[in-house]
Amino acid sequence: MLRPPRRLRGPRVVVIGAGFAGIGMAAALLRDGFAVTVLERADDVGGVWRDNTYPGAASDVPSSLYSYSFAPNPSWPRRYARQPDILAYLRRVAADTGVAARIRFGADVVAAGFDEAAHRWRVELAGGEVVEADVLVSAVGQLSRPVVPVLPGAESFRGPAFHSARWEHGHDLTGLRVAVIGTGASAVQFVPHLQRSAARLTVFQRSATHVVPKPDRAYRPWHHRVFRASPTALRAGRLGVWLTGELLTTALTSAQALGGLVDGMARLHRRRQVRDVDLRARLAPAHRVGCHRLLFSNDWYPALARPNVDLVTEPITALTPTGVRTADGVEHPADVIVYGTGFAATDFLAPMEIRGRDGRRLADEWAGGARAHLGMTVPGFPNLFLLYGPNTNLGGNSVVYMIERQCRYVVRMLRYMATMRVSTVEVRREAAERFDAETQARLARSVWTRCSNWYRDAAGRVTTNWPGLVREYDRRTRWVDHRDFDHGGRP
Numbered sequence: 001m002l003r004p005p006r007r008l009r010g011p012r013v014v015v016i017g018a019g020f021a022g023i024g025m026a027a028a029l030l031r032d033g034f035a036v037t038v039l040e041r042a043d044d045v046g047g048v049w050r051d052n053t054y055p056g057a058a059s060d061v062p063s064s065l066y067s068y069s070f071a072p073n074p075s076w077p078r079r080y081a082r083q084p085d086i087l088a089y090l091r092r093v094a095a096d097t098g099v100a101a102r103i104r105f106g107a108d109v110v111a112a113g114f115d116e117a118a119h120r121w122r123v124e125l126a127g128g129e130v131v132e133a134d135v136l137v138s139a140v141g142q143l144s145r146p147v148v149p150v151l152p153g154a155e156s157f158r159g160p161a162f163h164s165a166r167w168e169h170g171h172d173l174t175g176l177r178v179a180v181i182g183t184g185a186s187a188v189q190f191v192p193h194l195q196r197s198a199a200r201l202t203v204f205q206r207s208a209t210h211v212v213p214k215p216d217r218a219y220r221p222w223h224h225r226v227f228r229a230s231p232t233a234l235r236a237g238r239l240g241v242w243l244t245g246e247l248l249t250t251a252l253t254s255a256q257a258l259g260g261l262v263d264g265m266a267r268l269h270r271r272r273q274v275r276d277v278d279l280r281a282r283l284a285p286a287h288r289v290g291c292h293r294l295l296f297s298n299d300w301y302p303a304l305a306r307p308n309v310d311l312v313t314e315p316i317t318a319l320t321p322t323g324v325r326t327a328d329g330v331e332h333p334a335d336v337i338v339y340g341t342g343f344a345a346t347d348f349l350a351p352m353e354i355r356g357r358d359g360r361r362l363a364d365e366w367a368g369g370a371r372a373h374l375g376m377t378v379p380g381f382p383n384l385f386l387l388y389g390p391n392t393n394l395g396g397n398s399v400v401y402m403i404e405r406q407c408r409y410v411v412r413m414l415r416y417m418a419t420m421r422v423s424t425v426e427v428r429r430e431a432a433e434r435f436d437a438e439t440q441a442r443l444a445r446s447v448w449t450r451c452s453n454w455y456r457d458a459a460g461r462v463t464t465n466w467p468g469l470v471r472e473y474d475r476r477t478r479w480v481d482h483r484d485f486d487h488g489g490r491p
Contacts, residue, residue: 010034010418011134014123016109019047021387021403022139023090024068027097028407034414041108045094048143049086054167054186055193057083060296064234065241065398068093072234074227080216112136113355114382119423138349139387142464145344152318161337164190175199179324179334187340188295192303201309202332204316208285210266214296245397246469252290252395253446253467263289273301282313287451290395345464346457348390356381369461373432374477376406382426385410391439393464401470409477424488431484442467
């Protein structure tokens with residue numbers, strides 16, 4: 001239950017986005033008595049868990065940790081929650097914390113500019129309305145803009161074609177020839193479902209990735225009784241998952257030799273599930289474990305081994321009116337094309353135009369790659385905070401944990417502003433550059449620089465991932481070091 005708000009004469013806050021980050025931020029602000037409005041472009045909460053409704057959509061982090069610490073859920077149906085259950089959880093948390101009443105749906109933010117004279121952000125919505133705020137928090141995340149590759153002849157294809165994050169449920173794919181382009185985290189989940197109903201399924205793979213077993217299970221009534229009776233059991237499960245994630249992160253960053261254990265697990269999983277030697281060879285990754293996102297699945301390999309599935313590794317050269325043509329000249333017939341090609345993860349805050357001091361565009365500030373102090377603040381952009389911003393993604397743990405640390409940090413900054421009657425806070429450039437130099441030096445030694453992946457921008461800079469353990473991030477964001485900030489008085 002939400003405790004009575006404290007009476008603070010604090011800044012008015014606008015949060016953009018009502019996914020995990022936006023709901024968590026608004027809930028933290030309300031607990032501390034701050035005035036907050038959440039602007040959400042859609043008509044419901046949930047972010048990626050509202051948008052990704054493809055068959056089999058589920059978390060690859062156990063539910064005990066892929067949830068808020070302030071809102072434990074003893075009723076998860078499975079160890080790894082599926083999309084409908086995660087969305088229902090977010091709706092419930094938004095209602096229980098009072099956040100739902102603070103959300104404006106259908107509020108599509110197109111631009112925001114900092115008014116230096118008034119010390120205030122002016123947020124422009126599609127249609128021209130302007131919303132004002134003392135503090136602006138972006139909670140739009142990294143995985144909200146689907147990427148569809150530009151392929152010659154795409155406009156000529158006669159059948160339906162859609163991205164997995166914009167699944168067109170009006171099309172019944174039963175008995176059809178379906179082409180799936182991409183073999184990332186989403187495809188690994190929806191391909192086994194399509195295989196069961198499609199007449200023919202052709203999966204186009206650009207590069208194989210490591211897949212390990214998913215230790216999933218349905219919770220039984222006795223599990224739920226234990227979870228309700230003993231919050232300690234829930235916390236113990238959460239701690240166990242957290243520790244496992246820290247170990248996996250270590251294997252990707254500071255102790256990559258441990259990655260050999262994960263690689264061995266993936267090899268054994270592949271050998272056990274794929275009998276065909278040729279298919280197994282084509283599914284063997286050419287990169288080090290963790291360079292691409294590690295995937296968890298028990299039915300991906302069995303689906304690819306079924307008689308009605310073809311795995312194609314030849315590069316795609318064009319789409320035709322009736323299918324997909326590859327570099328060997330073969331045309332693969334298809335009635336429907338499904339893109340499992342991921343998101344524009346490195347285009348933070350796009351397509352919104354954000355302007356700070358002197359009208360400087362955030363896009364120009366990030367011309368050499370997105371960066372932010374502790375992933376949250378950018379010099380030249382006072383009173384702007386980013387959640388799940390540059391270099392705060394994880395390769396082996398729960399990003400919800402990171403988001404909660406960021407929410408705590410922002411609230412503590414706002415408490416300072418309210419108590420000290422400070423109207424602006426802005427990270428000093430030298431502090432931001434020092435942090436960025438450290439981050440990039442550490443990332444240069446990580447596994448994520450060893451291949452092409454969605455963690456890196458076009459110039460090869462890793463802009464998404466945090467270089468250390470989440471325990472370190474917790475420590476570094478526990479308190480605000482005000483020596484890193486300039487503070488402004490009332491206008």
